Amino acid sequence: MITVEELVVRYGSATALDGVDLEVGAGEMVALVGPNGAGKSTLVDTLSGVVRPASGRVSTEGRFAHVPEGRQLFGDLSVEDNLRLGAWKVRDRDPRHVYGVLPDLEGLRGRRAGALSGGQQQMVAVGRALMARPDVLAVDELSLGLAPKIVDDLVRHLVRLNREEGMAVLLIEQNARLAFEVCSRAYVLEAGRVVTAGACDELARGSAVARAYLGGGVAP
Amino acid sequence: MRSAGVWAVLAVAAATLALPLVLDSGGLAVYVQVAVSASVVVGISLLMGYAGQVSLGQAVFFATGGYTAALVSQAGLPTLAGLLAAPVVAALCALVLGLPLLRLRGHHLAFATIAVHLIFLAVVAQTDALGGSTGLQGIPLLSLGPVEVSTNQGYAYVAWAVLAVVVVVARNIVRSRPGRALRALATSETAAASSGIPVGRYKLTVFAVSAAFAGAAGGVFAFYIGFLSPGMFPVSMSITYVVMAVVGGLGSVWGAVAGTALVTVLVHYLGVLGTLGGMPDYAPSVLTYAVYGLVLVLTVLFLPHGVLPSLADWWRRRSGAREGRDRAGEEEREAAPA
């Protein structure tokens, strides 16, 4: 669903991504982890077409949607308007199917998006991306600044969509423990390069990744 | 190869001195106009390229200088005192205006300076001491000691001498430590402020210096033309100065002079073309506006660093890694905004 080959992205003279290869297959749930500033968000921005590659190739199959880091809602508009704008590229602008997945949103539909709590905003951001009826969804830093219970809830919804509707997911996380729990495969990005990739359980057993991202003694 | 630069400067200086002797009267008028306008444009180029500020009201300081020179001379004081007072009064006005106005940035400052321009015109038109809307007549000729400057050739030398002073002052500012700090200011005011540069004071200083340049030019203009009225300083005049600065390359001192010369000469000779037989009577103004518009659009879209810095760049690339490049050219390029 997502194919990235030899991707190089530069901001002026700084190189943000340096020859990255990555693939997400149909129905897969893949994690992309790495420290702050590794280039994770740049990679998704390139998939969205917001950032242009200096060289290499990115392609997405089917409909692609993106939950950007930091929610990035349209703060002046209502929750329902935020959702409906997510459907710009598809004909059907009825948010009912999203209310089916995230029922809490229906109660918030008239509220101004900028006035919501962080967890509620993240839910709107996910909902807005789901409005595009994506075949593959990239979620950038879902857990950032949210209480664990709220994160668990949102992740459960994503996993359900993945299992039941076959929506492929690319989960970009600083919190590798969370990502490894729900994903089958993972890529580790550091300073613009993929340093390791493989099945999550193997990576979690590998001492280097475990020490760097999972914080010492983690049971696989 | 530093001497190559020195020779180039000497050649330019010799040509500058020789030109008034060979130009016809029309050409001489353009020659004076280039020097007068270039003095204003060098100031704008510093202001926009170094302090990151836009002034769409620079003609106000030009007019202030003109009126100051006229009033001082008409009060019976030596005309030279009038010429010297012109930049001082203009700079003082800029300090007073700049204190509140320079809190504004970008578009807000641009419109604030237009507003100041319109207010200035309205106030002058209502002030009898300044001749009201009919203007000040009978400004005496400029006297330098016993010598009265009465010919257009004489004014050409005065105007270019003033421009020479302006260029020297501007180059010194650019090369000074505050000048280098100012470059940082144009790029990012926040970054400059956080590195301890007194942003506000530097901006105000550049604003005042650019006003002094304009005031000096206005003083020369007053003696040269002999009368002043508010109708001579429309808002579009301020905007044409910005056009010249952008065309020449913001932040480039020589670029400002080159941009002014290019635009002025183009406008003048196309204007002459417009007065030829068979052309409708509105042709000159149509051609003038078209030149300003086209030159500006083409520069901004295709030579965003301005004509002279782009030319210098091209020359350097052509001559490759040859040693001993023209130092002046190098600095011009560095001065252009990235």
Place this chain on the structure above:
Amino acid sequence: MIALLAHIVSGLAIGCGFALVGSGLVAVYRVTGVVNFAQGMFAVVGGLCASAFLGAGIWHGAAELLAVAVAAAVGAVTGLLALGRPGTAPMTALIVTLAVGFLAYAVLVAVFGDTPRSTPGLPGMTSLLGVPVRRHHLLVIGVTAVVFLALWLFLTRTYLGKALTACASNPYAARVTGIPVARMAQFAFVLAGVLGGVAGVLVAPLRPMSFDSDVTLIVHGFAAAVLGGLTRPMVALAGGVLLGVVEALVAGYGNAAYQTTVALVVMLAVMIWHAARRPSLHQEVTV
């Protein structure tokens, strides 16, 4: 008392023109961050075209609509030039719109000459609460009210209008969501052309218009719009109307030569006060 009301009505009418020009500035600024210096010129194009079309014998109504359409087309061309290159900085785009203004001067003088033109508006007088007022003044106020109502409904009730607001609210999110921000910006310029054109058509019978009338119009429009931080069309309406009334009162009871000056001083005071209060709101704009 009657004189006061008459001044207020005529001030309201001219203020409506300022408000329309100001809302055109807002339309472009909120989506693109560009202050469109050619906005006053859109109004001049509207006014001069209306006078030419009427002179050519086209009916009232049709002539004005056609003039607004021409202004909209000019808006589209301005947008193409100002935003033509991706990554053009707002201040560069401002300079491009200055250049467009000069080019427009050349075209306008070539087509319409350089003498001011006026159009016959709605003729005659009528009585409002016992006060005699020009019927054209009431027409201007009425049309402006309808235009702003339509603008408000468009921005708050339609999908396209909300997408425009979304681009203004968070351009990055708009791009991520797949809203074509560049096309929306282009659309904003067309909208600005329409608003400017309507202003010109309405104002031409009140004040004779020549190619360089754009300076006063744009400055007043900016003054009206800056009250709302250049992003709120309804505040631009209030600001424009306020400026118009203040100017009419200054002209009526004080010195007509200072009517514009008073409005400009108010604008400067508001801007400086804004900047002193919320310095962070004035984003950095480099050339």
